[in-house]
Amino acid sequence: MNTKQTLVVIGNGMVGQHFLTKLVETAAKDQFHIVTFCEEPRAAYDRVHLSEYFTGKTAEDLSLVSPGFFAEHGIEIHLGDRAASIDRQQKRVTSANGVVIAYDKLVLATGSYPFVPPVPGHDRAQCLVYRTIEDLEAIKAAAEKSKIGTVVGGGLLGLEAAKALTDLGLETHVVEFAPRLMAVQLDDGGGAMLRQKIQALGVKVHLNKNTSLIDDGEQCLHKMNFADGEVLETDLILFSAGIRPRDDIARACGLEVGPRGGIVIDNQCKTSDPDIYAIGECALWNGQIFGLVAPGYTMARTAAADLAGAEAGFTGADMSTKLKLMGVDVASIGDAHARTQGALVYTYQNGSSEIYKRLVVSQDKKQLLGAVLVGEASGYSTLLQYCLNGIELPENPDSLILPQRHDESVGLGPDALPASAQICSCHDVSKGQVCGAIEAGCTTMGQLKAETKAATGCGGCAALLKSVLDCELIKQGVEVSTDICEHFPHTRQDLYNLIMVEQIKTFDELLDKHGRGLGCEVCKQAVGSILASYWNDYILEKPHIGLQDTNDTYLANMQKDGTYSVVPRVTGGEITPDGLIALGQVAKKYGLYTKITGGQRVDLFGARVEQLPLIWQELIAAGFESGHAYGKSLRTVKSCVGSTWCRFGVDDSVGLAIELENRYKGLRAPHKIKFAVSGCTRECAEAQGKDIGVIATENGWNLYVCGNGGMKPRHADLFATNLDKETLVKYIDRVLIFYVRTAARLQRTSVWMENMEGGLDYLKAVILEDRLGLAEELEQQMQHVIATYQCEWKTTLQDAQKLKRFRHFVNSDQADDNVVFVEERGQVRPANAEERRHFKLIEEAA
Amino acid sequence: MSAWIDVCHIDDLQPDSGVCALVAGRQVAIFYLPRLHAVYAVGNFDPFSEANVLSRGMVGDLGGQPMLASPMYKQHFNLQTGICFEDATVSVPAYPARIENDRVAIQMPE
Numbered sequence: 001m002n003t004k005q006t007l008v009v010i011g012n013g014m015v016g017q018h019f020l021t022k023l024v025e026t027a028a029k030d031q032f033h034i035v036t037f038c039e040e041p042r043a044a045y046d047r048v049h050l051s052e053y054f055t056g057k058t059a060e061d062l063s064l065v066s067p068g069f070f071a072e073h074g075i076e077i078h079l080g081d082r083a084a085s086i087d088r089q090q091k092r093v094t095s096a097n098g099v100v101i102a103y104d105k106l107v108l109a110t111g112s113y114p115f116v117p118p119v120p121g122h123d124r125a126q127c128l129v130y131r132t133i134e135d136l137e138a139i140k141a142a143a144e145k146s147k148i149g150t151v152v153g154g155g156l157l158g159l160e161a162a163k164a165l166t167d168l169g170l171e172t173h174v175v176e177f178a179p180r181l182m183a184v185q186l187d188d189g190g191g192a193m194l195r196q197k198i199q200a201l202g203v204k205v206h207l208n209k210n211t212s213l214i215d216d217g218e219q220c221l222h223k224m225n226f227a228d229g230e231v232l233e234t235d236l237i238l239f240s241a242g243i244r245p246r247d248d249i250a251r252a253c254g255l256e257v258g259p260r261g262g263i264v265i266d267n268q269c270k271t272s273d274p275d276i277y278a279i280g281e282c283a284l285w286n287g288q289i290f291g292l293v294a295p296g297y298t299m300a301r302t303a304a305a306d307l308a309g310a311e312a313g314f315t316g317a318d319m320s321t322k323l324k325l326m327g328v329d330v331a332s333i334g335d336a337h338a339r340t341q342g343a344l345v346y347t348y349q350n351g352s353s354e355i356y357k358r359l360v361v362s363q364d365k366k367q368l369l370g371a372v373l374v375g376e377a378s379g380y381s382t383l384l385q386y387c388l389n390g391i392e393l394p395e396n397p398d399s400l401i402l403p404q405r406h407d408e409s410v411g412l413g414p415d416a417l418p419a420s421a422q423i424c425s426c427h428d429v430s431k432g433q434v435c436g437a438i439e440a441g442c443t444t445m446g447q448l449k450a451e452t453k454a455a456t457g458c459g460g461c462a463a464l465l466k467s468v469l470d471c472e473l474i475k476q477g478v479e480v481s482t483d484i485c486e487h488f489p490h491t492r493q494d495l496y497n498l499i500m501v502e503q504i505k506t507f508d509e510l511l512d513k514h515g516r517g518l519g520c521e522v523c524k525q526a527v528g529s530i531l532a533s534y535w536n537d538y539i540l541e542k543p544h545i546g547l548q549d550t551n552d553t554y555l556a557n558m559q560k561d562g563t564y565s566v567v568p569r570v571t572g573g574e575i576t577p578d579g580l581i582a583l584g585q586v587a588k589k590y591g592l593y594t595k596i597t598g599g600q601r602v603d604l605f606g607a608r609v610e611q612l613p614l615i616w617q618e619l620i621a622a623g624f625e626s627g628h629a630y631g632k633s634l635r636t637v638k639s640c641v642g643s644t645w646c647r648f649g650v651d652d653s654v655g656l657a658i659e660l661e662n663r664y665k666g667l668r669a670p671h672k673i674k675f676a677v678s679g680c681t682r683e684c685a686e687a688q689g690k691d692i693g694v695i696a697t698e699n700g701w702n703l704y705v706c707g708n709g710g711m712k713p714r715h716a717d718l719f720a721t722n723l724d725k726e727t728l729v730k731y732i733d734r735v736l737i738f739y740v741r742t743a744a745r746l747q748r749t750s751v752w753m754e755n756m757e758g759g760l761d762y763l764k765a766v767i768l769e770d771r772l773g774l775a776e777e778l779e780q781q782m783q784h785v786i787a788t789y790q791c792e793w794k795t796t797l798q799d800a801q802k803l804k805r806f807r808h809f810v811n812s813d814q815a816d817d818n819v820v821f822v823e824e825r826g827q828v829r830p831a832n833a834e835e836r837r838h839f840k841l842i843e844e845a846a
Numbered sequence: 847m848s849a850w851i852d853v854c855h856i857d858d859l860q861p862d863s864g865v866c867a868l869v870a871g872r873q874v875a876i877f878y879l880p881r882l883h884a885v886y887a888v889g890n891f892d893p894f895s896e897a898n899v900l901s902r903g904m905v906g907d908l909g910g911q912p913m914l915a916s917p918m919y920k921q922h923f924n925l926q927t928g929i930c931f932e933d934a935t936v937s938v939p940a941y942p943a944r945i946e947n948d949r950v951a952i953q954m955p956e
């Protein structure tokens with residue numbers, strides 16, 4: 001017997017899904033059997049970050065649904081099935097596949113569709129839109145056959161689509177009907193600056209263009225004919241001329257819709273039928289459609305609360321936005337066009353650095369009404385908080401947009417914000433809620449995000465959230481200890497600076513000057529690594545020996561039974577038959593277990609300490625050198641076979657990999673570093689899973705940074721495109737040394753970048769634009785490391801004193817009798833405890 | 847009181863680091879900490895990994911107590927008592943050690 005009511009949700013997009021997650025958190029969850037229709041072939045995904053589908057994210061990465069969500073909450077989802085009609089008399093929904101569900105309550109979350117102007121020819125082949133994953137697949141396919149692509153519409157989405165087209169390697173045009181770009185958000189000055197910057201990136205912008213006909217082109221597939229008589233030839237057309245609410249199904253069942261579309265809702269998100277709600281981009285509130293995700297989420301929360309009998313209301317939403325378009329920061333806040341009565345406007349324009357800022361303030365100069373920022377939007381959070389919370393402006397409001405001298409800060413400290421101030425608009429998290437979570441014990445960004453969901457939507461509020469966190473922790477007297485350990489009241493970065501500034505050469509010297517006690521394995525290894533990165537001395541010099549972990553001390557990797565594995569360098573994974581034979585011979589002679597590693601080399605296991613020098617003697621004679629597999633240092637540069645052999649290859653990935661590996665081998669870092677180079681975008685070397693990834697394109701090399709596999713995989717971010725080799729190497733030099741200098745202990749590049757204030761953008765500014773004026777110094781330091789490279793095994797073998805360490809006992813030539821091997825699949829492996837006991841018994845009996 | 851057993855010359859030791867010696871059939875890890883002018887000797891067998899590796903661990907102090915970190919899974923042992931810092935129910939044997947006339951000697955229970 002089922003006493004539950006049925007709740008049907010039409011549309012499983014961003015807002016529909018948010019509604020479901022909110023509803024199952026309320027008591028209403030037990031009251032309803034929930035059914036949802038999802039027209040798309042997959043459940044909800046992150047449309048806001050859709051473009052990242054082109055830069056490596058997969059459909060799974062973009063998914064907004066945690067695995068097992070529907071099953072866990074007993075939600076019946078009809079994937080790939082569109083709700084076709086609603087019968088309000090019978091209270092039934094019928095789907096395109098013929099499923100009929102009787103409902104008690106109904107929620108419409110049908111979103112919107114891209115508006116395609118009814119220009120003759122708009123339905124020709126390769127005339128596409130940009131809204132779903134399927135759209136992107138179609139664009140990708142079409143781009144492969146195209147040279148020129150054109151976006152119709154110069155709004156926010158259009159420019160994002162234009163970026164996608166340039167990333168796909170097309171010559172890109174943007175055609176806009178209005179006299180400026182982003183007409184909704186920007187004023188003329190801001191629009192002009194944006195245009196200038198975007199054109200500098202190679203996109204051609206055509207304003208005041210009204211397309212009247214699309215027909216056959218001469219050079220290209222299409223010819224676009226404009227009302228002013230001009231024409232433009234293009235192979236691909238992307239329409240991004242605005243969105244229209246998907247209200248057809250509501251219209252057909254007689255629900256009230258707006259004169260220009262949109263399902264009319266009240267403050268509880270109810271439509272003209274009290275049993276039917278509408279939320280997201282299909283809904284029309286107070287004559288307004290909200291084309292952003294945050295207001296949609298607020299509607300979702302409102303409807304869920306209303307169904308659960310809780311008090312909630314949707315009372316409009318702030319449409320401020322900040323985004324990065326083709327690398328250009330653009331932000332628009334509140335009344336950007338100064339439409340408020342008596343509003344005053346301040347503008348700041350810096351032609352040479354291409355920055356445009358505009359403030360709109362109230363007549364009494366006390367309130368911020370709106371703002372436009374182009375080219376530099378770091379002040380966005382502060383300005384938005386002024387605007388939303390009605391915080392009184394400083395005496396000279398223009399100080400908020402004028403360039404600052406170093407010693408001044410006009411940022412609004414988190415203390416100035418009231419508890420009601422909204423920190424995260426995607427998930428509607430207030431400063432009060434954040435502070436509550438901190439009081440309840442959250443001390444890291446990770447915990448705070450998990451607890452409050454803040455900064456897990458578009459992520460725009462991450463910096464603000466962090467500053468609230470730090471500020472609160474300090475107030476609570478929680479000492480935010482970043483000390484490396486009890487022996488030094490410093491972070492790894494501080495220690496690095498001390499060593500650099502005071503030119504300190506040994507751990508003892510550093511301990512005497514800045515530390516206490518004897519040190520421990522934590523600070524010793526960290527300092528050992530810094531000294532090695534900075535001075536690049538031989539790590540087994542007497543003062544440094546005690547700083548090395550066993551792997552570094554014995555220049556090999558300790559395995560579970562106390563034996564070591566040996567990994568000679570095989571640059572780029574390229575090895576001659578003679579090299580392979582030599583490895584085989586050594587392995588055979590010393591009875592080593594051999595395995596191919598993930599980094600395209602050969603690992604030889606089961607070497608006893610006393611065997612290491614003998615093994616290396618032979619390896620070096622055969623032309624091998626240390627692979628640094630034991631160090632926190634550059635490991636491998638993996639490569640695919642590339643253009644030399646591969647029929648798809650566009651450049652010599654093996655050659656570049658070998659060059660890079662030889663350049664950076666021996667570089668000591670806070671953690672291991674892995675590279676890969678692929679010869680074309682098919683990416684067989686999996687470069688996007690590496691700290692440094694390089695992919696060949698028709699026009700040069702694309703550089704990716706800060707990816708990794710392992711425990712917490714992370715896709716690398718595209719950092720710079722179409723580079724020649726010289727520039728590529730320069731950028732890599734800088735990134736690596738900047739990482740070595742500023743990362744925390746044992747921090748991989750991915751976490752380093754994610755924790756960096758300003759993240760990827762800041763890193764780009766430092767490396768590509770040299771914002772800190774450090775570029776030359778970073779390159780020089782790399783030069784020093786390269787110039788002082790030595791094969792640590794070669795050096796060790798030449799030093800009888802050093803070789804003394806490579807024996808198990810100082811006072812005997814016996815071997816460790818606890819190391820016992822048995823055979824498996826034709827090779828040795830360490831005996832397990834049981835087998836070892838057995839072996840001992842036999843020995844004693846003998 | 848058991849006798850001092852001569853083990854090796856002081857030059858065989860590694861400052862701020864360890865070596866392993868075979869003493870009366872047992873594997874002993876010996877550490878020399880110049881800042882304390884002290885040598886310490888503990889069993890070389892790591893009870894956590896069941897491998898003879900402690901001589902290859904790093905040394906220093908924790909809260910002022912001289913300590914050794916296992917190279918395998920990084921547990922810490924007190925160099926004076928052999929007791930594990932993380933789990934006081936686990937310990938390694940600790941042997942008295944001294945330097946006399948540049949020779950290292952340790953005492954071992956019968």
Ligand SMILES: Cc1cc2nc3c(=O)[nH]c(=O)nc-3n(C[C@H](O)[C@H](O)[C@H](O)COP(=O)(O)OP(=O)(O)OC[C@H]3O[C@@H](n4cnc5c(N)ncnc54)[C@H](O)[C@@H]3O)c2cc1C
Nearest residue numbers: 011013014015016039047048082083110111280281292293
């Ligand atoms: C490329 C791109 C970038 C964007 N960037 C941003 C941004 O930076 N910031 C921001 O705030 N917003 C951004 N947006 C807008 C944001 O994605 C939308 O505001 C949000 O997706 C709206 O959610 P929704 O659930 O209302 O609609 P949708 O996410 O479109 O979901 C509606 C779903 O309902 C389905 N559907 C419709 N009718 C039916 C039916 N009859 N039966 C079954 N299913 C049906 C649709 O197929 C769709 O899956 C962007 C949008 C795009 C396309």
Ligand code: SF4
Nearest residue numbers: 640646649679680684
């Ligand atoms: S990435 Fe490209 S060049 Fe390299 S092997 Fe794959 S298909 Fe060939």
Ligand code: SF4
Nearest residue numbers: 559560597598710711
């Ligand atoms: S995945 Fe685990 S078991 Fe495998 S090599 Fe790495 S640490 Fe060892």
